[in-house]
Amino acid sequence: MPAPAPLRIEVQSGVATLTLDRPDKLNALNVELLEELEHALEALAADARVGALVVTGAGERAFAAGADVGEISGLTPERAPAFCSRGQKLFLRLERLGKPSVAAIRGFALGGGLELALACTLRLASEDARLGLPEIKLGLIPGYGGTQRLRRLVGAGRALEMILTAEPIEAREALRIGLVNRVLPAADLLPAAHDLAASLARQAPLAVRYACEAVLAGAGESLERGLDREARLFALACATEDMKEGTRAFLEKRPPRFQGR
DSSP, X not given: OOOOOSEEEEEETTEEEEEEOOGGGTTOBOHHHHHHHHHHHHHHHTXXXXXXXXXXXXXXSEEEEOBOHXXXXXOOTTTHHHHHHHHHHHHXXXXXXXXXXXXEEOSEEXXXXXXXXXXXXXXXXXXXXXXXXXXXXXXXXXXXXXXXXXXXXXXXXXXXXXXXXXXXXXXXXXXXXXXXXXXXXXXXXXXXXXXXHHHHXXXXXXXXXXXXXXXXXXXXXXXXXXXXXXXXHHHHHHTSHHHHHHHHHHHTTSOOOOOXX
């Protein structure tokens, strides 16, 4: 009997749910799972039925407890750049998919697992979630974008504290410092993530894409360059059929019917 796939994908009401499905390994990100995730993102990017994603982990213990240490232990300096590059490109693909994603974090989100959540557009956490980057304890540093995305979210001081102490933080602290957007009881986590993703999927797709680009790309630019990018993307939005539909629907006091054009 073939081994079960490490990633489950379900599409409902415009939302694709990607479930990391290695609960016996705390959903650790091995090569096979990353390959499955890469293929899934390629397919979902082209799927007109899908307007938003939910990313979560199977079971109650972990969203994803990092990369597979057994695979990391054999890395050499020659192979390490390609190892990092693959994860970085995959998570950048998720971040720039053009469709918003919501990480539903229950239990541990550590190392590569937290880096995956950081690449999502928004993050919801259960009350029992614990989030951290413990690579220092392995004699390593985060390599899938954690040093960069965490700093942009919470500032250099808090990012360095989390990375250098290697200590995970609890969900309420993650909320306080802006690492997650909401904290919920475990039973409410997935329903809330689906509701949020569904609400994002109902928005004008091109406007959502432009807004994400303005915020994410602008984070590494000066204020002047960020404002210029915002103005250019605003102009692109003005050229869409969805802009005409959205403004017309507002004036006619009815819900808009966006088409992604």
